[in-house]
Amino acid sequence: MRDKYLYFGVGAAASESFTDQTAQAVTLNTSNFDDPTPDGENFIANGGLKVTITSGAGTTWGSHYGSPVDGAVVEIHPNALTYHATSGAITVATEGADAVYGWTKSATGTENDWVVTQLKPYLSGNGYVYNSRYLRGMNFQTSTKTELHFQGKSGDMGATDDVDTITISHGDDKHKEFMQGLTDIIADDKAVSGMVVIADDMRGVVMPHDDASIASVA
Amino acid sequence: MVKTLYFSIGNDPSDAASDALLLNAANFIAMGPIDSGNGNQTRMYFLSNDNDEASETTVTLTHAEGRSLDVMEDVCEAMASEPKDGFIVVADEANSDFCSPYITECDFVVS
Numbered sequence A: 001m002r003d004k005y006l007y008f009g010v011g012a013a014a015s016e017s018f019t020d021q022t023a024q025a026v027t028l029n030t031s032n033f034d035d036p037t038p039d040g041e042n043f044i045a046n047g048g049l050k051v052t053i054t055s056g057a058g059t060t061w062g063s064h065y066g067s068p069v070d071g072a073v074v075e076i077h078p079n080a081l082t083y084h085a086t087s088g089a090i091t092v093a094t095e096g097a098d099a100v101y102g103w104t105k106s107a108t109g110t111e112n113d114w115v116v117t118q119l120k121p122y123l124s125g126n127g128y129v130y131n132s133r134y135l136r137g138m139n140f141q142t143s144t145k146t147e148l149h150f151q152g153k154s155g156d157m158g159a160t161d162d163v164d165t166i167t168i169s170h171g172d173d174k175h176k177e178f179m180q181g182l183t184d185i186i187a188d189d190k191a192v193s194g195m196v197v198i199a200d201d202m203r204g205v206v207m208p209h210d211d212a213s214i215a216s217v218a
Numbered sequence B: 001m002v003k004t005l006y007f008s009i010g011n012d013p014s015d016a017a018s019d020a021l022l023l024n025a026a027n028f029i030a031m032g033p034i035d036s037g038n039g040n041q042t043r044m045y046f047l048s049n050d051n052d053e054a055s056e057t058t059v060t061l062t063h064a065e066g067r068s069l070d071v072m073e074d075v076c077e078a079m080a081s082e083p084k085d086g087f088i089v090v091a092d093e094a095n096s097d098f099c100s101p102y103i104t105e106c107d108f109v110v111s
Helices: A173-187 B068-080
Strands: A006-008 A015-016 A026-029 A049-054 A073-075 A081-083 A087-093 A113-118 A127-131 A135-142 A145-151 A163-170 A195-200 A213-218 B006-008 B019-025 B028-034 B043-049 B056-063 B087-092 B103-109
Touching: A006 A173, A006 B068, A049 A087, A127 A163, A127 B068, A135 A173, A145 A173, A145 B028, A163 A173, A173 A195, A195 A213, A195 B068, B006 B103, B019 B056, B028 B068, B043 B068, B056 B068, B056 B087, B068 B087, B087 B103
Parallel strands: A006 A195, B006 B087
Antiparallel strands: A006 A127, A015 A113, A026 A087, A049 A073, A049 A113, A081 A087, A127 B028, A135 A145, A145 A163, A163 A213, B006 B019, B028 B043, B043 B056, B056 B103
C-alpha cells in the first residue's frame, strides 16, 4: 500500500467585516482577523483573500459585475484589488480607474459595507498534511468526536513519545463510518494519489463520501 | 521501491556541508504553513536524519505569498510519483529546479 497524504484544514476561515466605510480602502486588524494579518502585495492576487462588498445606493460598478441590485453581495475581482505590502491596506480601484473590474464607493458612508475573508492557509496551525504511514490510530472521544493520532512532527519517539492529534467532529455515533471512510481512502492505491483533503474547515470541504458525517476538524 | 526526496539551498555549486540533502520519503511525517509574516513559507517535517529519536529534520520551503496549499498539493504529487530511480527533486534551489512553480527557496535543519 502506498503512502497517502492526508490534508486537514484545521482553522476556519478568518473574516473581518467593515460596515459603513467612508474610504475606498480598508485595513485588516489583528483583533478581528487572524493574528498576524498576512503581508505581501501578492497575497490577494494569489488567492489568499477575497473581498465582497454589498451593493448600495450610489455605488458604481465596473462592467464585469453587471448592475447589482442594492443589497446584493458582490465579490470584487482580484484585478481591481491592491494590497499594501506592509500596512495591509486593501484598496479597490475605482470604476473610473478600471471600467471593467472597478467599484466606486457611495458618497453615503452607510452604503459601503465590506467583508474580507481568508481563502487559503497561511499561519502555523491553519492546516496540515500528514503521511498516512504515521497514523497511529483513531479513537472514539465522544459520540460526536473522533481523535486521529499521528506520529508527532517533532520526531520524538520512544520514551519521549510525541503524538499529534487531529479531532474530527461528526454526526452522532458516526465514528465507525468516519473511520471506515478514512481507511477506505488510505487503502485505495488506484483512485487516491497525491494530497487528499479529508476535512477542510476553511473551504467547507470534507472527504467525498462522508460529507454527511464530518462537521469540523481541529 | 525506495523513494528519496532531494533538496538543496542556494549555494551553487552544492559543494559544502549542508548544501544539499537527500531524505527517504518514508520518513516524511507532515507539513504545513508556518508563521512567516506574509504567508510565504511551508515546513516539511521528517524523522531525524541522524536517527535521533528526540528531534526532527525540517525543510522550509519559501514560496509565493498565500500559496502554501498549492505548494503542499504539488509536493504531495511529487512524492506520489514513481520515477524509476526513486529520486524525486522537491526543491533544488542551486539549479532552480522545483516541483512546484511557486517555490523560490529552500532551507533545512538536519538533526
